[in-house]
Amino acid sequence: MPVVWLNRLWYPLTLSLLQFQAQKESSPILIPLFEHFILHFAKNLNSLKLVELGVATAREFADPSTSLPFLQTLVPLLPTPPQEKAPEAYVLLTISGAHYSLLLGDLDATKKQIDECMTILDGLSGGKEGADVGVRGAVYRVAGDYYKAKSDYVLYYRTSLLFLSCLPKPLSSSPIPREELVGRAHDLSISALLGESVYNFGELLLHPILSYLEGTNHDWLRQLLFAFNEGSIGKFETLAPYLEREPILQESYSFLRQKICLMSLLESVFNRSSSQRSNMSFMDIASETGLPGDEVEHLVMKSLSLGLIKGTIDQVDMKVKVSWLQPRVLGKREIGEIKRRLGEWEEGIGRVEKSLQSGKEGQVAEVGA
Numbered sequence: 001m002p003v004v005w006l007n008r009l010w011y012p013l014t015l016s017l018l019q020f021q022a023q024k025e026s027s028p029i030l031i032p033l034f035e036h037f038i039l040h041f042a043k044n045l046n047s048l049k050l051v052e053l054g055v056a057t058a059r060e061f062a063d064p065s066t067s068l069p070f071l072q073t074l075v076p077l078l079p080t081p082p083q084e085k086a087p088e089a090y091v092l093l094t095i096s097g098a099h100y101s102l103l104l105g106d107l108d109a110t111k112k113q114i115d116e117c118m119t120i121l122d123g124l125s126g127g128k129e130g131a132d133v134g135v136r137g138a139v140y141r142v143a144g145d146y147y148k149a150k151s152d153y154v155l156y157y158r159t160s161l162l163f164l165s166c167l168p169k170p171l172s173s174s175p176i177p178r179e180e181l182v183g184r185a186h187d188l189s190i191s192a193l194l195g196e197s198v199y200n201f202g203e204l205l206l207h208p209i210l211s212y213l214e215g216t217n218h219d220w221l222r223q224l225l226f227a228f229n230e231g232s233i234g235k236f237e238t239l240a241p242y243l244e245r246e247p248i249l250q251e252s253y254s255f256l257r258q259k260i261c262l263m264s265l266l267e268s269v270f271n272r273s274s275s276q277r278s279n280m281s282f283m284d285i286a287s288e289t290g291l292p293g294d295e296v297e298h299l300v301m302k303s304l305s306l307g308l309i310k311g312t313i314d315q316v317d318m319k320v321k322v323s324w325l326q327p328r329v330l331g332k333r334e335i336g337e338i339k340r341r342l343g344e345w346e347e348g349i350g351r352v353e354k355s356l357q358s359g360k361e362g363q364v365a366e367v368g369a
Contacts, residue, residue: 010041014049021056022175030060042077047089048132050077055096064103071097083120088135091117095139102145114143137166153191157198160188164209171208182216185209189221193228194252199263199308201229202329217245228260230333231267233290236260262303264289269309269322271337277311277325282318 017038020026026033034057042050054074058067074093079085082093098113117139121128128136140163147156164184167174171181188209192198204210205225213222220242227235236256243249249256268288269277282296291299300320303309310324330338 010044011046014045014053017053018049018056021053027060030057033057042074047078047082047086048092048135050074051089051093051096052134055092058096058100064100068097068100068104071100087120087124088132091120091131092135092138095135095142099142099145102142102149107146107149110142110146114139114146118143133166137163140166148187148191153195154197157188157191157195157204160184160191161203161207164207169208171212178212181209182212182218185212186218186221189213189218189225190246190248192225193249193256193259197306199259199266199306199326200328201225202334205229206329220245228263231260231264233260233264258299258302261289261291261299262306262308265299265303266308266325269325270328270334273341277322280320280322282320285320 061067082090095117098110101109121131124130140159144160224239285296286293308326311322
């Protein structure tokens with residue numbers, strides 16, 4: 001570091017400082033290092049890297065009420081106006097402030113800062129996807145924490161999945177502590193189960209973060225997610241006694257029961273061919289969902305109102321015609337089912353081809369006679 005400092009090599013110096021901050025042993029001196037060294041040449045550094053150094057330093061303050069004003073002192077060090085001249089640096093600085101606002105219980109300020117960051121990212125040339133992945137990840141991370149505080153399960157689920165998409169692979173190489181990854185997997189599981197419009201767990205089930213629940217007291221949550229995704233009412237009933245470990249799930253038992261029935265219906269539709277989907281009897285649906293026959297119509301109407309399926313109900317013949325099923329992220333089991341169906345379709349095409357060929361040969365024979 002002395003060489004790059006004496007020669008004013010700002011970029012190598014920045015990298016050296018970031019590497020130094022990443023070491024656990026550096027923690028006790030990060031605050032004086034920033035205040036008595038980095039601030040002297042802060043305006044010579046890349047704006048985003050300067051904010052990264054400042055954000056890492058802010059974590060060392062014991063009180064969030066101290067971290068927040070510290071971050072605010074960095075705004076004048078950015079090019080003006082920062083929203084235009086250094087948008088990514090400004091977003092990272094703002095969303096880091098939102099994190100501390102959330103810790104201090106100021107939800108209104110947190111939401112305002114999140115919205116501002118989202119607006120700036122949308123305004124970039126490549127939109128959110130064109131922004132630095134670390135900046136995007138920071139925004140989604142804080143947004144997820146905010147929605148968790150608001151008990152908004154659907155938005156927490158969506159933003160947390162976006163946050164996970166910004167992490168390096170494999171997850172073991174991520175700077176996120178294992179304890180936090182376990183907690184995030186737990187919270188994602190809860191939000192998937194309780195989200196009123198979340199009926200496709202495929203993206204979460206395929207993500208390696210769920211493996212962090214294995215061997216923990218929360219492993220049953222992972223198993224429960226797979227049971228829901230399969231629409232397996234039997235597995236749900238087997239795992240139901242574990243719900244008392246999570247009071248929020250225990251209190252929502254009736255909702256979960258309805259949700260597993262809806263997912264059982266979706267699985268039943270998915271496993272049928274297009275011709276079979278147009279002729280589903282109430283009796284078959286009742287058998288597969290475990291519902292009494294007089295509750296089937298209400299279940300189908302609920303799935304129609306949620307946009308999970310499209311179709312019509314024949315109340316006279318007590319049948320359902322499904323013309324569309326909500327797209328879903330496919331796992332190995334679903335892909336295997338599609339492969340089986342494609343095989344049957346290929347065999348059917350082969351039989352039609354042979355039949356047509358036989359018909360042509362018969363016609364030729366008749367003409368020859």
